[in-house]
Every structure is written in C-alpha cells, then in structure tokens.
Amino acid sequence: MNLQKMFEMQKALDDRIIEEKGLQGQDLLPNLILALQVELAECANEWRGFKHWSNDREPRTKHPLEVSPNGAFRKGGNPLLEEYVDCLHFILSIGNRLGFNNDATIQRIIRRAEERELEINIGIEKAFSHLMSLVFGFYFSAGEDLTYVRSLERFLNLGKLLGFTPEQIEAAYMEKNAVNHQRQEEGY
Template identity: 55%
Template sequence: MNLQKMFEMQKVLDDRIIKEKGLEGQDLLPNLILALQVELAECANEWRGFKHWSNNQKPRTKLSTTVGATPENASFFRCENHYCGKYVNKDDFKHLLDPDYEICPVCNAAYVTAFRDKNPLLEEYVDCLHFILSIGNRLGWNDTDTIDGVVVQHLISEKGFDTAKTFSCLLSIAYGFHFSNVEKRTYISLFTTFFELGSKLGFKWEQIEAAYMDKNAINHQRQQEGY
C-alpha cells in the first residue's frame, strides 16, 4: 500500500476544501476527530456483526448506486422511460461509451441512468481512512516509513481484539486526539488498530488502496458539484 501517495492525495483534497469553503486559519481538528468517529460507527453499522438482536448480521458488501457512476465504471444502465424501463448490462452498452450515451438504445426515447456496484462496508472503511490521513496531515504525523514498519510488524505479531472490540478501541483512540498532550505513538496506534480492523473485515491492502483512490475521486467530484 502506498501510504505516501494517499497522504499527498488527501492533502490536495483537504486543501481544496479549505480554500473553496473559506476555512483558512480555522482549527479543524475537532471536526476531523468527530467525523472519524461518525464514519467508524457507520462502518460498524455496515458490518452488522454486533447486532445480536437481528436475524441479519451479514456484512453489507454489495449495493448498486448511481453515486459516482460513469459509463466507464457502470455495471448496468436503466432506461427512465416508464414504458421501457429496460436494465441493460455494460456489454450491451459498449457502443454508448461516448458523450452521447444518454439515450436508451432500446426505445430511443428516454435517458438512461448509470449504476455502479459498490461495497458499502469497504466504502465506509475508506471514509474512515480519509479522516485518519487528514488527522495525520493536520498534526504533521505523516512519516510513512515509521507507520509502514509498525503496521506490518503489528499485523504479523498481534492477534488483538475481536471485531466489535476493535471498533470500540478505535473510537476510544480517536477521542484521545482532543487532548493537547496527545503523542505521535497514539496516531501510530490508531493506524495499526485500523488496519487490524481491515484485516478482520477481510480486506486486502491493495483492495483498500484502490477503494481509497475511487472515493477520493468521488469526493473531488462532489466538491466540483457544490456538495
């Protein structure tokens, strides 16, 4: 996993948000900490393993969405004509992957909407990663050589908590960043525990990196659209 590249990409996104929203000079660290805690809770909600009261405790790992869908990444298209309403897969739409793809080739009368497949659990996980990177950049703790080495060693040697306790541990570590005497080792602990969580959720480092790149692009698109 190229952490250095992700730190840099996150800084570009954060700098853009700060400039476009007029946030220069503001202390945004409390917002980043709370945002991380919220995203951790949303990730746990998609994991669902703590919901002993529910018959549905399987992680949500597949969902079709229009958010961030393009002709290039779409898995299927839907015609918006009530009388047509055809769902057409990407292979059938290959000839439409150009600026004029919008019209349904079946009825030739209505626009089509692109849908992409997403992994809600993975997307919430990388949303957490966005804010972890932002916190590191904000505090100047983006020494990737140190972080890489400690993370790898931790994952090799440490079994750690079960998944539910790992979520709770991360929420607790995140809260600690509100204190002025927080140390860099706390940030490294956040990273190691976070990647331990990713391993427990079944994610590979390459998968996490690819999902981060995709979501980073979506976040830039959202800024462009006035999100």
C-alpha cells in the same frame, strides 16, 4: 499500499476544500475527529457483526445496482469497504493536520501494523471499540505521535480483520478521492 501517496492525495483534497470554503486559519481538528468517529460507527454498522439482537448479521459487502442519494460512489459496490475508506480519508486528514505524514512516521506505522498483525484476532467488536477510544484520545493528545501511530496502525489492522487487502483499500481510496474532488466541483 502506498500510504505516502494517499497522504499527499488527501492533503491536496483538504487544501482544496479549505481554499474553496474559506476555512484558512480555522481549527478543523475537532471536526475531523468527530467525522472519523461518525465514519467508524457507519463502518461498524455496515459490518453488522455486533448486532446480536438481529438475525441479519452479515456484513454489507454488496450494494444493489443503484445510485446512492448523495453521489455516484455506490453503484453495486461494497458498502463496508466504502465506509472503511471514508474513515481512511479522515484519519489521513488528521495525520496531515497533526504533521504525522512524513516518511519516517509512515514507515513506523507500517512496521507496527506488521508486528502487531499476530495480535489482531481480538475480535472485530473490540477492534472497533479500541479504535474509537484511541480516536477520542486525539482531543487530549493531539501532539503525541504515539496516539496517532497506534490509531492508524490499529485502523490498518481493522481492514485486515474485515478481510480487505491493501490493494482493495488503495483502489477504493483512489476511486473515492476522485469522487470527493468531483463533489467539490459540483458544489457538495
């Protein structure tokens, strides 16, 4: 997975949105943090494994062949992967905003994710909850790179826990990034 390329693509999308929506100079970090929290919750909802009260706890990995009300991304795709990639968009935006998009930091994140891969069997429920608490911590530690590094590292490992390969994640990111640009052209 080429994280550097995805950071760059996300920056291009974010710059476009800021320019077209007249958001220059505004502190968008609180919006991005809240958006990431919402998307993580949506991803957990598509995973469904925490719903001990339900008989339907299987992850939503297949969509019926229909177009979603808000766009063309879900046409028989994988809703769980789609929500995971929505999270990726926002975590990359936050990294760009905080300046953690340089090659040294990205390599550090990848190394940490690989080193901690042995520890990822904590359970998906705990992985989601831990990641959400780290993301909440952005409000209090926005300038500390360790919080962001840990968050992205844990996010990448969550993808592994959910069964996604780096290639699947990158391909889904590329597709959704193109959809997001299309949505901007259409006045989303």
